[in-house]
Each structure stands twice: as C-alpha cells, then as structure tokens.
Amino acid sequence: MSSFLTLNHVSFSYHSPQGEVPAMTDVCLSIEKGEFISIVGPSGCGKSTLLSLICGLLQPEEGEILIDGLPPGDSPVRVGYMLQRDHLFEWRNIFSNVCLGLEIQKKTDSEHTAGAAQLLKTYGLEDFSKARPSELSGGMRQRAALIRTMALHPDLLLLDEPFSALDYQTRLEVCDDIATIIRNAEKTAVLVTHDLSEAISFGDRVIVLSSRPARVKADITVSFAEGMTPLGRRNSNSFYQYFNQIWEELKRDE
Ligand code: ADP
Ligand code: MG
Numbered sequence: 001m002s003s004f005l006t007l008n009h010v011s012f013s014y015h016s017p018q019g020e021v022p023a024m025t026d027v028c029l030s031i032e033k034g035e036f037i038s039i040v041g042p043s044g045c046g047k048s049t050l051l052s053l054i055c056g057l058l059q060p061e062e063g064e065i066l067i068d069g070l071p072p073g074d075s076p077v078r079v080g081y082m083l084q085r086d087h088l089f090e091w092r093n094i095f096s097n098v099c100l101g102l103e104i105q106k107k108t109d110s111e112h113t114a115g116a117a118q119l120l121k122t123y124g125l126e127d128f129s130k131a132r133p134s135e136l137s138g139g140m141r142q143r144a145a146l147i148r149t150m151a152l153h154p155d156l157l158l159l160d161e162p163f164s165a166l167d168y169q170t171r172l173e174v175c176d177d178i179a180t181i182i183r184n185a186e187k188t189a190v191l192v193t194h195d196l197s198e199a200i201s202f203g204d205r206v207i208v209l210s211s212r213p214a215r216v217k218a219d220i221t222v223s224f225a226e227g228m229t230p231l232g233r234r235n236s237n238s239f240y241q242y243f244n245q246i247w248e249e250l251k252r253d254e
Pocket of ligand 2: 160
C-alpha cells in the first residue's frame with residue numbers, strides 16, 4: 001500500500017532574471033497517516049519550498065508528490081498550513097480571526113462557526129473570543145492561529161517554523177501545547193525547523209536536509225515513551241543521544 005504522503009525524486013529550482021536557484025534535488029520521502037515528521041536543515045536550504053510543494057503552491061520540476069495517491073491539487077485530503085508569524089488581524093477579534101479560513105472557503109454556516117467556537121473552548125481561549133490579538137500573549141496568539149487552521153478540519157498539517165518568533169521559554173511551552181493538541185486530534189504533521197532540539201522533541205522521525213539545494217541526508221526514527229510530550233522528551237536521557245547522533249549527520253559533508 002502506498003504512503004499517505006509520498007515525494008518521489010522531487011527536484012525544484014526558482015527561476016529569476018538573475019538566473020536559476022536550485023532549491024531541492026532528488027528528495028524522496030514517505031509519510032504515513034498519523035505520523036509526526038520533523039524536517040531540519042540550515043536556514044535557506046529549501047524547507048519552506050518543500051512545504052509549498054507539498055501543499056501544491058509550487059509544482060515539482062522533476063519527480064512527483066502524492067497525497068493519498070493523488071497530486072496535491074487533485075487530492076481531497078485537506079491540508080492546513082501554519083506559519084512562523086501568526087498573521088492574526090488586529091481589526092478582527094479572536095473569534096473572527098479564527099473564522100477567517102472558513103470565510104475564505106465560504107463555510108460560514110452555523111455548523112462550521114459553532115465548531116470554531118467549540119475549538120476556542122476546548123483549547124482554553126473561550127474567554128478571549130472578543131479580545132483583539134494584541135491583548136493575547138505570544139503563545140496564546142499562536143494557539144489562536146492553530147485553531148484557525150484546525151477549524152478547517154485539516155487531515156495533514158504543515159508547520160513552517162511556527163515557534164521561531166517566540167522567546168525561548170515561550171517557544172518550549174507553545175511547542176508542547178501545540179504538539180499535544182495536534183496529537184490528540186490524530187492529525188498527520190510535518191514540522192520544518194532549523195532547531196535540532198525542537199525537531200527531536202516534536203517528531204516520530206527527524207529528516208535531515210543538506211544545505212541548498214536540499215537533499216535528504218538522513219532519516220532517523222526517534223522513539224520515546226508513548227504519550228511523552230516535547231518537554232518530557234527534552235528531559236529524557238535518550239534525547240541527548242539522539243541530539244548527538246543527528247548533530248553528527250547535520251555536520252557531515254558540510
Ligand atoms: P528555508 O525555508 O529553508 O529557509 P526557502 O525554502 O525559503 O529556505 O528557500 C530556499 C532557497 O531558495 C533560498 O536560498 C532562497 O533564497 C531561495 N528562494 C526562495 N524563494 C525564492 C524565490 N521566489 N525566487 C528565488 N529564490 C528563492
Ligand atoms: Mg523557511
């Protein structure tokens with residue numbers, strides 16, 4: 001049986017008047033339903049490009065991408081995208097921000113908006129429904145951004161360095177919070193990050209990319225006790241073993 005998400009020998013270059021910028025060469029990946037994948041690589045190596053290819057914003061120049069057996073544009077699998085900045089609009093309150101994706105997709109019927117309200121309740125932001133984004137902490141804003149994505153019931157979540165704009169301590173807490181929410185909702189998730197510790201704390205597998213043009217240097221399964229959250233993982237002994245092992249992979253051939 002084929003995987004939930006497959007990249008077969010994917011290559012991609014940007015073309016500009018200044019010339020060609022190869023961003024990715026011969027990337028192969030398979031991701032199963034329910035898996036959490038961390039993709040780690042140096043800044044500028046092609047991580048965001050990879051997510052844009054997976055969600056169909058960009059097309060591979062060579063190779064193919066299949067989600068449940070179909071190219072991204074044809075697949076009925078819903079893909080949610082979460083970015084480094086929360087992109088909450090200050091002129092809308094939190095509830096109205098959370099409903100933005102539903103508005104864009106013309107799903108503002110009572111069933112969908114009630115679903116969004118329920119998500120705010122489940123994830124502890126109900127009391128902030130009428131608040132403006134500036135009244136929330138960085139962590140709460142990022143959680144609101146996740147709820148906006150979850151309101152569209154994505155099957156596959158793409159997370160593009162979603163914690164990197166936060167200060168260090170908040171970043172650890174928000175990563176723990178968001179990973180727990182996504183795990184409990186039984187989504188499939190792909191997180192890209194340049195932070196190796198974050199990658200190990202989040203994923204079931206850590207994929208190491210080379211510097212640009214990105215290629216897969218290593219694909220390492222990390223296993224921790226069932227149900228252990230990112231903060232728990234960071235405190236476990238095997239965390240440092242994985243860190244040292246993957247650090248060596250990151251440095252190799254660079
Ligand atoms: P990352 O997310 O890993 O930091 P990106 O995927 O954003 O890297 O970019 C990979 C490479 O492609 C970078 O060197 C970047 O400068 C280049 N790049 C990104 N977008 C464009 C574009 N629209 N045109 C030309 N080059 C681009
Ligand atoms: Mg990026």
